[in-house]
Amino acid sequence: MTGTGADLEAGREIRAALTRAGDTVLARSADGEVARTGADLLNRAQYLAGRLVDRGLEHATIGVCFRNSAAALEAFIATELIGATRLPVEPSAAVAEARSIFEAGRADAVLTDGHHDDVPDDTDGWVKTELGPATLVHHDASPAAGSRWQGRVTVHPGHPLVVYPRAVRGGELFGIPTSYANWRAIIDVNLGLYRHGHYGPAPTGDDCYLTVVQLMHATGMVGSFPFLHLGLPQVLLPRFRAEAMIEAVERHRVTTLFAVPGMLTRVADALGPDGGHRLGSLRRVLYGGAPVPAAELARWQPLVGDTLCQLYGRYEAGWPLTVLTAGDHRRLLAGDEQVAGTCGRPVDAIELTVGRPEAGQRDGEVLTRSAMVSAEFADRDGWCGLGDTAVLTGEGYLRLTGRLDGMINTGSFHVYPDEVETAVLAHPAVSAARVVGVADPRWGETVVAFVVTSDHSLGSTLRDWLRQHLAPYKVPTVVHVVDRLPDN
Secondary structure (H helix, E strand, O other): OOOOOOOOEEEEHHHHHHHHHOOOOEEEOOOOOOOOEEHHHHHHHHHHHHHHHHHOOOOEEEEEEEOHHHHHHHHHHHHOOOEEEEEOOOOOOHHHHHHHHHOOOOOOOOEOOOOOOOOOOOEEEEEEOOOOOEEEEEOOOOOOOOOOOOOOOOOOOOOEEEEEEEEEOOOOEEEEEEEHHHHHHHHHHHHHHOOOOOOOOOOOOOOOEEEOOOOOOHHHHHHHHHHHHHHOOOEEOOOOOOHHHHHHHHHOOEEOOOOHHHHHHHHHHHOOOOOOOHOOOOOOOEEOOOOOOHHHHHHHHHHHOEEEEEEEEEOEEEEEEEEEEEHHHHHHHOOOOOOOOOEEEEEEOOEEEEOOOOOOOOOEEEEEEEEOHHHHHEOOOEEEEEEEEEEEOOOOOEEEEOOOOOOOOOEEEOOHHHHHHHHOOOOEEEEEEEEEEEEEEOEEEEEEEEEEEOOOHHHHHHHHHHHOOOOOOHOOEEEEEOOOOOOO
């Protein structure tokens, strides 16, 4: 399904999967008010595609900004069907930040559910918003109107299906493109991991996935879209709250989910030591994005049972690259040093090494090669350096040791200090700034800013000002007002 040379039919696999599903409900809202069958999703995606095609947007770049919903799935599918490139932004991003990403990424149009404040609740169709002059609003209540597009388009395998934005620097977007061929390889890898039991028991007809991390992130790769391809249902939670996540698992008998560690910590806090019965339907609890102390895993395990499975991946190289299985977790919690502090062993579909492979090194930068690797991040031999340093244990488990750059990993979100520093320096009272990551037991790292300013009250007000310009996860949790910046 991955293809390398000949053009691909855009959206062929997802179209076929939704057609096979037919009248099976594949997407539900957490409150139960919205339910979409496979046929519904495909029909509504085709109507949405018709609106985009009428605007001449085949193969175009389309900005997307959605909270988790059936409408978000339809938007993602519609862009794929017409061979477009979607440019997603985190739905919690400030409007100014989202607009800057769309402008820097040269989006030809914007597709959104209208959750931003400048879009009235009853808006539907093409409008001008702060996100962009050509904005198409599509939400769960939008009618399937206009022409239903049932055409076929082809794309070069290397044409980007999605560009994951990382930072805007000097008006230019630093992003990670995932091609149509990369996406197909990622879906194939995850389907194999489900079917062959690497994520837990092989799926059956009563399985149900919970999309709780926002769809644009790794959850789409490892769960939301694989479950559509498997013809199995999922529940979409618009945004994370611990109690809402627990209620969704209970109500819909969820068997599978992907979460970042901070979410599971909050769920454990909400449940207390005796609340595990509320999560009794779970069979696979996938997590990743940040390191987790063994003591925290030991606190989760009684609540979710023998379901934990850690994933390690990168957008430039694919999700996942390594898997720490439920069996590995049993060894870890028993104190096995081979497994302790690792993120699992490489999946079968990839090559992975640490250090330059030609030098035979066993420690250094993590490199990987597979059909999932973004061509823009690969060398001429196909190897992709991830910027993470690591060692391999004697049994082949990967233990991360650090980063080669200053990227901050906070609760699985990747924050680039220079982008935050640019935003801080835009404040008229700031003359100098430095942003760093500081170890945090819950989020892995937290964002901390040091600022030089004559306004010593800025330490208490700067964070509110930054929320107008940055996504919440990029806003420093602590601001230190200093006379001079630290040396390191």
